[in-house]
Amino acid sequence: MTAPIASGRFPLLGHLPQLAVKRVEFLQSVRSQGDIVRIFLGTRPVFVLNAPEAVHDVLLTQSRKFAKGLLFDVARPFIGNGIITSERDFHRRQRRALQPAFHRDSIAAFVGTMTDIAEEQVAAWRPGEVIAMDLVMRRMMTVMLVATLFSTERPDGAAAVAELGEQVAEHLTTVMRGVFVGTVLPAPIASSPALGHRKYLAAAAALGELADTAVRQARLDPTDRGDLLSIMFAGTPGNPQGMTDAEARDELLSLLMAGAETTSTTLSWALHELGRRPELTRRIRAECDALPEGALPGAATLPFTDRFLREVLRLHQPNWLLMRRALEPVRVCGVELPQGAELVYSAVTMHRDPAYYPDPLRFDPDRWLGRTEKDLPPGAYVPFALGNRKCIGDHFAMTEMLVVLRSIVSRWQPRPVEGHRVRPVVQALIRPDALPMRVSPWPADRTGPVSPECTTP
Numbered sequence: 001m002t003a004p005i006a007s008g009r010f011p012l013l014g015h016l017p018q019l020a021v022k023r024v025e026f027l028q029s030v031r032s033q034g035d036i037v038r039i040f041l042g043t044r045p046v047f048v049l050n051a052p053e054a055v056h057d058v059l060l061t062q063s064r065k066f067a068k069g070l071l072f073d074v075a076r077p078f079i080g081n082g083i084i085t086s087e088r089d090f091h092r093r094q095r096r097a098l099q100p101a102f103h104r105d106s107i108a109a110f111v112g113t114m115t116d117i118a119e120e121q122v123a124a125w126r127p128g129e130v131i132a133m134d135l136v137m138r139r140m141m142t143v144m145l146v147a148t149l150f151s152t153e154r155p156d157g158a159a160a161v162a163e164l165g166e167q168v169a170e171h172l173t174t175v176m177r178g179v180f181v182g183t184v185l186p187a188p189i190a191s192s193p194a195l196g197h198r199k200y201l202a203a204a205a206a207l208g209e210l211a212d213t214a215v216r217q218a219r220l221d222p223t224d225r226g227d228l229l230s231i232m233f234a235g236t237p238g239n240p241q242g243m244t245d246a247e248a249r250d251e252l253l254s255l256l257m258a259g260a261e262t263t264s265t266t267l268s269w270a271l272h273e274l275g276r277r278p279e280l281t282r283r284i285r286a287e288c289d290a291l292p293e294g295a296l297p298g299a300a301t302l303p304f305t306d307r308f309l310r311e312v313l314r315l316h317q318p319n320w321l322l323m324r325r326a327l328e329p330v331r332v333c334g335v336e337l338p339q340g341a342e343l344v345y346s347a348v349t350m351h352r353d354p355a356y357y358p359d360p361l362r363f364d365p366d367r368w369l370g371r372t373e374k375d376l377p378p379g380a381y382v383p384f385a386l387g388n389r390k391c392i393g394d395h396f397a398m399t400e401m402l403v404v405l406r407s408i409v410s411r412w413q414p415r416p417v418e419g420h421r422v423r424p425v426v427q428a429l430i431r432p433d434a435l436p437m438r439v440s441p442w443p444a445d446r447t448g449p450v451s452p453e454c455t456t457p
């Protein structure tokens with residue numbers, strides 16, 4: 001069986017007009033046209049995986065038959081051959097080497113630094129102040145990533161880490177936009193100066209320079225600081241020498257690319273939802289306030305907040321477009337895919353399918369009450385993907401986001417600014433165009449129990 005072609009294809013342009021105007025809506029609209037359908041980026045065919053079984057099959061069951069595909073070919077010249085872009089044995093070796101940084105114990109050791117960074121930012125807000133939450137989250141999460149993974153104890157101190165984080169955040173946004181443009185548009189158009197190609201290259205070069213400096217500085221001091229660079233330099237059974245400087249640099253870039261804007265965008269959406277639903281803020285605050293001193297934030301200790309984030313990742317999944325490429329002819333859901341076929345899957349459209357999520361556009365953390373991913377068809381909830389390329393930072397990200405939410409809601413009620421309508425911008429990720437929010441302190445007389453669930457007897 002071959003995959004049907006999605007309706008509305010234009011000669012030469014294929015489905016680019018629809019993708020230019022309403023990207024997510026277009027992908028949503030092709031879901032009813034088959035388990036796998038073909039769309040065209042100009043004249044280039046791309047197979048869209050609609051059925052959860054197809055996503056599960058490609059990401060997990062038959063994962064060895066797929067490479068990461070076009071999106072990552074475009075990213076490689078910008079960010080090198082790190083964990084998100086590399087393939088096969090080299091990828092396996094690098095992933096194994098990085099894994100210790102993402103073990104639960106390592107993440108637990110980062111919670112103190114994460115909390116300090118969040119608290120410092122949040123404590124500086126003033127009652128009634130309007131905060132550009134999207135920009136503040138972007139800065140905060142980049143600084144957190146830089147501080148926890150790359151420079152836990154830099155000799156030049158926290159201010160230098162914060163400054164590095166800020167520089168990284170700025171270049172990163174530009175590079176991600178360049179990768180997105182290069183993926184959806186044919187190369188001659190994507191590389192035109194009118195689309196800012198030089199700016200993307202300059203930002204990538206600046207980012208590379210920052211990573212080179214971080215690696216050089218870390219090499220000068222061979223003590224094990226317990227951060228990611230120390231882990232990269234340490235030998236492993238598969239690679240007793242540890243990583244070279246060039247490999248370590250590429251891994252830094254991969255982790256920055258994968259780990260900063262994903263969490264900051266998800267947190268922005270989380271705050272947007274809290275702004276619209278003050279009762280959820282009160283429930284999260286009650287739960288966080290009851291967290292015993294020293295207890296680690298997690299699904300077991302903050303179950304409602306965890307459910308809330310799970311729902312944010314369902315409805316506002318930042319990665320709306322991910323890709324794979326068939327390395328050999330392969331059959332998925334009865335559809336024959338030729339060698340070299342480019343595939344797309346979108347967690348956003350999957351997570352909004354009414355077949356798996358009744359009333360899918362309603363934001364409701366309690367839809368996860370007593371329900372786990374295992375109660376859904378495999379492949380239907382994939383915020384962190386599946387298989388050998390599953391997000392290595394899933395637990396790290398959830399911990400960071402719980403820490404930040406706790407810091408914000410324990411002091412502030414974030415409210416939308418009157419007259420401002422938040423609109424999604426769909427580029428490399430789906431992010432709010434701007435998220436100004438007014439922060440008000442909680443009234444002195446605490447509101448008491450707000451739901452039976454967070455009542456402490």
Ligand code: HEM
Pocket residue numbers: 068083084085095145254255258259260262263266318319322323382383384385388389390391392393394396397
């Ligand atoms: C809410 C936050 C996050 C989301 C939604 C997310 C989502 C994802 C997804 C969907 C993938 C798979 C991409 C694919 O299939 O091509 C992925 C991969 C990856 N993520 Fe995350 N991620 C998040 C945060 C993080 C963080 C904080 C880090 C690191 C500190 C990280 C590091 C990575 C890496 C290294 C990969 C590539 C893994 C590999 O190919 O072996 N992510 N992430």
